[in-house]
């Protein structure tokens with residue numbers, strides 16, 4: 001029980017989500033908003049107006065990137081959250097992070113609706129409905145005039161390869177982390193180009209169960225990902241993670257460059273120096289060579305098998321730990 005509260009202090013930057021009644025960060029005089037925004041955008045963002053359906057420039061927009069607040073530039077939605085709702089306004093099934101948008105009850109026009117506003121500047125965006133067709137069940141119905149678009153810069157994508165016991169667990173958590181584009185279960189550390197789950201499970205190969213985490217470095221840093229990694233698994237048990245025992249469950253970081261290696265070493269030294277764990281950290285660092293993707297049935301295992309006993313007993317607590325410790329970093 002020692003290390004979780006301590007991690008909170010050590011890493012220190014993870015505060016709870018901003019409260020709805022807290023003032024927004026960007027507060028400008030009305031005259032400034034009028035200078036900054038077009039009359040149409042001012043009407044929507046500052047006077048809670050609504051653009052005509054099927055009139056907005058982002059309705060059929062499909063580029064890869066981020067939709068930001070037209071008032072302050074706050075990132076609100078990722079392009080992969082956009083779907084065609086046929087309602088006449090751009091629609092999204094998920095906001096980029098729990099702290100990007102605020103909601104409040106809107107009783108105007110004789111209806112009771114949930115208004116959505118930018119959490120950074122208070123600008124009106126649109127409304128939130130519970131009739132979304134995707135798994136989130138949400139439909140963020142947003143005025144194009146409230147939005148701007150920031151194309152994804154592929155050069156900002158980076159990859160971190162982490163072994164922390166069963167890859168189902170690690171993948172399930174990192175899939176929930178803000179800025180993570182893709183988390184893929186696989187095997188690393190061995191020489192062969194191909195290897196099967198059964199061969200890896202024999203413990204006779206040099207392969208370790210790992211997760212390849214592809215992330216947008218403008219949204220989350222390598223250090224933040226390492227902090228999550230050291231919180232959701234136990235780095236003090238050699239070749240073992242809970243009841244999962246074997247070389248393939250080794251705690252390991254496969255670094256792609258010197259910068260990743262230095263960060264990993266510094267992170268371990270800091271945790272050791274501060275005695276965050278009762279026992280020595282045994283996480284091993286290896287230069288990354290290649291990844292063998294795991295079989296399809298291992299990918300998104302938690303999502304595919306939510307009622308599986310292992311998912312409930314082992315994976316869910318790790319997801320809970322992440323949510324509790326890193327609220328600001330949850331998608």
Ligand SMILES: [Zn+2]
Pocket residue numbers: 069070071072073074118119120121122123
């Ligand atoms: Zn804003």
